[in-house]
Amino acid sequence: MTRNTEPLAPDDPRHGTINGYGNLGCRCDACREAHRENHMRYMKKVRETGSLSGPDVNHGTSYRYDVGCRCEECRDAHNAKSRATKARLRKQRRFR
Incomplete structure (x- = not known):
């Protein structure tokens, strides 16, 4: 699988999603924020479940x-x- 190197169109509905950041390679503010929040939830879960x-x-x-x-x-x-x-x-x- 190759990562999309073209930026998402400004009106693309995938902006601000985990998919936009992770799979489509978008680094707009909304996609970065979605990734940050998702990673924060993931790390909280890891720490709470003792996965460390x-x-x-x-x-x-x-x-x-x-x-x-x-x-x-x-x-x-x-x-x-x-x-x-x-x-x-x-x-x-x-x-x-």
Whole structure:
């Protein structure tokens, strides 16, 4: 599947929807807000259901940081991953 690279028409009814942001690649204010609200609901559900813990989610990983944990171990793992990514991109001259 390829992402739509053409902006949605101004009168397109899909503006302000999760579909507009996620599947159609629209980044207008209304679509970004729909995505933000949806992601906020998702993260609230993840935190409430305890999906951040358990045998399938390792503590002290960049993933765990990405899904909301802010402990020192997870923050360190996330920072290490960010530094490695930036170093790789610098090497490719895609990041300064």
